[in-house]
Every structure is written in structure tokens, then in C-alpha cells.
Amino acid sequence: MEVLRLYLAGRSVSEIANLLCRSVKTISRQKNCAMHKLGVTNDRELFEFAALKGMLLTAS
Numbered sequence: 009m010e011v012l013r014l015y016l017a018g019r020s021v022s023e024i025a026n027l028l029c030r031s032v033k034t035i036s037r038q039k040n041c042a043m044h045k046l047g048v049t050n051d052r053e054l055f056e057f058a059a060l061k062g063m064l065l066t067a068s
Contacts, residue, residue: 011042012042016063
């Protein structure tokens with residue numbers, strides 16, 4: 009959830025990896041697994057899902 013929250017707030021996968029001290033590959037895998045669980049197939053659908061669910065879109 010943290011990876012998605014940061015991604016939806018506008019951070020890149022590389023930025024998230026640096027921030028969380030993980031590899032880009034790990035963050036990318038976590039993002040893709042989360043998207044699969046939510047039933048979305050691309051970034052556009054992810055952002056639409058987040059908007060419909062009222063997910064917070066600010067990085068902190």
C-alpha cells in the first residue's frame with residue numbers, strides 16, 4: 009500500500025526505491041502485484057480506481 013500511495017502521489021518507481029531503500033525491481037514488482045490485486049491493468053486504470061475510492065494522493 010505504501011508503494012501505491014507514493015506512486016499515486018507522483019513519485020516515480022526509482023524515487024520510491026531510493027526512499028524505501030529497496031531495488032527498483034522490487035518496487036516495480038510490488039506495484040504490479042498491488043495493481044493485479046486491485047484488478048487494474050495499467051496506470052490510467054490505477055489512477056481512476058484511486059479517484060473513485062477517494063484515496064489520498066499526497067506524499068508525506
